[in-house]
Amino acid sequence: MEEKLSVDEIMEAVRKNVRRKKAQGVYSDDDIREVACARLQSGAAEDTDEVVRQVRLLRRDYDFTSAARITSHRPVWGAVIVAVKKLGVSAAGLLAKPMLERQVSFNFHLIDAIELLAGEVKALKAENARLKELVSGGVAADKGAANGAGENSGQGRR
Numbered sequence: 001m002e003e004k005l006s007v008d009e010i011m012e013a014v015r016k017n018v019r020r021k022k023a024q025g026v027y028s029d030d031d032i033r034e035v036a037c038a039r040l041q042s043g044a045a046e047d048t049d050e051v052v053r054q055v056r057l058l059r060r061d062y063d064f065t066s067a068a069r070i071t072s073h074r075p076v077w078g079a080v081i082v083a084v085k086k087l088g089v090s091a092a093g094l095l096a097k098p099m100l101e102r103q104v105s106f107n108f109h110l111i112d113a114i115e116l117l118a119g120e121v122k123a124l125k126a127e128n129a130r131l132k133e134l135v136s137g138g139v140a141a142d143k144g145a146a147n148g149a150g151e152n153s154g155q156g157r158r
């Protein structure tokens with residue numbers, strides 16, 4: 001007999017797994033944020049577009065406020081060094097937090113605007129190609145009509 005799992009149960013199992021791996025140090029906050037911000041990719045053909053590739057890179061890195069993992073390789077003084085670094089980063093973060101939050105928001109909205117503009121450019125290029133095709137087809141038709149009209153008018157004079 002086939003057992004059916006609901007999407008909620010599956011998602012809860014995934015969340016539980018992520019929390020466990022985060023607690024073990026396998027995943028960092030940056031890793032989780034990167035996956036959460038990632039968009040599903042529809043296909044490899046999209047990756048050929050340089051603008052799309054650049055926007056994906058920007059989208060991945062727009063939020064720079066997450067603190068880097070603070071560590072030390074020194075066995076004896078390592079814990080003290082890490083504590084001092086964390087204290088310094090926390091103090092600096094409190095001072096810079098309002099400015100950094102505004103910058104992150106600006107980055108996010110700027111990336112959206114770039115995506116919109118890239119879509120507009122793509123649409124305009126397609127329209128431009130279509131118009132060029134119409135014009136070149138129209139010019140060829142006009143030349144054909146002009147040649148045909150010249151032949152007909154020449155025959156009428158004879």
